[in-house]
Amino acid sequence: MRLLLVLLGAFVALLYVTLYSPSSSAVNDADVAGAFGEPIPGLSPAALQDFEGGRQTFLRRFTRSEGAGPHFNATSCASCHEDPVEGGSSQRYRDFFLAVETQQDGTTKKAYEDCTVDNAPDAQTQLCLPSAVVPHYGPYGTIASPVAAAVEHAPTPAAADVVARRNAPPLFGVGLFRLVSDEEILSREDPTDADGDGISGRVNRISTEDNAIGRFGFKCQTASIEAFNRGALQNQMGITTDSLDLVSTEAPRNQNLLDELLGTKTAFAQIAVPKDRIVDFDGVPDPELSRPLLSDLVFFQENLAAPARGIISSSVRRGEAVFGAVGCADCHVPSLQTSLGLIYAFTDLLIHDMGTGDGVVMEQATGNEFRTQPLWGLCQHPPFLHDGSADTVRAAILAHDGEAADARNAYQNLGPDDSKDLHRFLESL
């Protein structure tokens, strides 16, 4: 009898493992999921050390004397990527704006006055900004400064005909997108809608990064995590950096580590390498973040674990079928092939015309084109959408238009059971 009970226990346990464990998946799946803020499994001790170093830099709050500014919105990466832990997203209080001026040819340019290295302005008296990001803080005005207001609290420039809002997205698993091959992304491209399904996703090639396929940012406007970091450091924090230049002949800071990593599944491979130095005019010597620290910072984000799936109940399984039937999965494709195996990010890394947008052109992405936002970790991220305009998943779905109009309509026509299952599925991501 006792044996029977023990067997029963074992059976129940096995049944559970079979039914519920997310690890009971296909052999080809990449082993990259983990708790929020943790590294992907399998990093070497040396790599883990760099990952932790990167985390510290991610958390580091810069003071003005350390280089924050002259203009900034945040003083640390974790200011905006904090929820539920560093590397995550942010609530609306960290939203920021992009101010651009539409050109006659339909492109947009930043609405702030241009500034270049050759024409270094006096940061204490001029409002000269490197990007379209509207900064909230600037150098303290003084009685002697005639434009104190402009430098302390940058106003939205009068030339801006488009002011777009952004809500910080989570970074969990984002490094895995660099391990998706160009071929894998291009295989789903259909810029002219040749198959006539109403969906015409295309890649966004980045002219400033050797025409590599952009895969980071709401408009796929960046091809490498390094560029993504260096841009945000400059535009949001006023922290300057030099290129890591890891493909140049110049030895990177840690050749041993690089050799080790290149021999493993977490190769420190970048899609493209931004080469320009970034400088600013706040009186602190550039670069304000050294290359070793930037390298760790990039490494941290390249190796943040992908969000793990929640409990997969029968309702969730039914919801996943609804997700496909409605047409969501046409763009939010469940899996992508990476060099490590399949990842389940629910994106095609293409940009799509959403029929509505923010008017900001980024490289080849037009005002209405947005990257299919990855859905993994979805439940950790209200508010939703690029501008944080949706309180709920439902509101976010209803905001889909253009290429996604059919899927949205199908969603609206779902019966209550299907709708509930679909939401349960989305909440399990």
Next chain:
Amino acid sequence: MTRTSTSSWKTTIHLSNLLLLLGIAVLLYHLPFGPARGREQFDEGGPEFIRGDGNNDDRVDISDAIYCLNYVFARGDKPSCLAAADTDDNGEIELTDAIALLGYLFQGSSQPPPPFPVAGPDPTPDLGCREPSLPPLPEVGSLGGPDRVLTEAEALSWRRGRELFDRPTMLSEGLGPIFNGDSCRGCHLDPVLGGAGGLDLNVVRFAYVDGMGTVSQLEGGPAASRLSILSVPRDEMHIDANVVETRQPPTCLGLGLVDRIPDAVLLQNADPDDDDQDGISGRARMVNGRVGRFGHKSGVPTLHDFAADASFNELGLTVDPVHSLFAGGSDTDAVADPELSDQEFLDLAFFLAHLAPPPRVLPPDPVSLDRINQGEVLFGNIGCDSCHLPVLDGADGPVRVYSDFLLHAVANPGRHNVNEPGVDPEEFRTAPFLGLRDTAPYLHDGSAETLDQAILLGHYGEAETARNAYAALSLLEKSQIQAFLLSL
């Protein structure tokens, strides 16, 4: 013989069942779960639930027990419907909920209390189904904890207030139309919830200064908002603004102590005409019949006013004006007013009123301690304590906050500052030292990265004598004063 055998058999079953149960629990605990997550969106239906359905999948089964164990032991996320996860309906999510559920499922124990097995509303509304989990009560007197022992009802109010302080406000709950933050925590988070905010969370005040140096307020001023809801533009500075003053979010830790200082105690230190001719002429700012004490210019008289003012001006949340003359009773977003219910506002105010002042932590080694003590003596000797009064008589005994809460003309003459009605640009409240060690950068605008800078950059006018005395100290003496201040 037979009887013995039967009895033994029953015992065996009982033990086996328990072992089985324990085995399953241990096994499940060690399984490689990802964090089980999920926030109910409540797109369809109201807060109905099935007791025991912790993972909210409309079925009561072993996965609910796992979800609960995962939450309690393995950093799993909060159940979206707490009342459902509270299988034994005792108001707490804990191990016993999983045990009770496993007992029901596998041992034939009694079924969970209603609503069960059919979904329904909670007959014993305690944890709620919509509400996120209430945080546990921190230790009395700890950093971010309550300031005294609370009764059960008070503790519940405090925890609800803390949850409200922490929770991001959604558009559907009334955020905006213009706002700087979407939660109190958004700006008051250093080093714990309820604390101060960093340089990148300053709020903005603007004004106009003419050629004669006269500062005046502009239309729409003095505050500019950082953000707005999408249907309205953010509230930018007036185009003619040429004076900007950013203001740091101050700590909320210990504000209840400040609130409970009687007016008479503050007024006895006022000397508006400098009758004693010591060069220091602090004056009380009377607001609605009480001495103002909150805000960098003492513009807010009570803690209720502080909570109502910040709810409206920083988050855009309306409160019934019955609670405070500072409450915004209505706004222009689409959400019905008041957006904070009476209960919510009172919970928030109670939490703030009983948020402990940061405990002082002194180093154990005699050398450091001696440096701190020397610094404290110097602090008095050079006259810092003329305004930064170490102790005031509060309603509950002595209050050690190093402030007189009076206005003094101290601003740096090289910097712009805005005026407020009846308060000159150069006048500021003596900043209290509540957890000073955790509130860098310093001064109202965060322009001082170090205490040395704070003393030298922010103390002119009435404070200039003390400032110059500090500047004349040796490096050792300065470091002693700084060590003392950093011990607060």
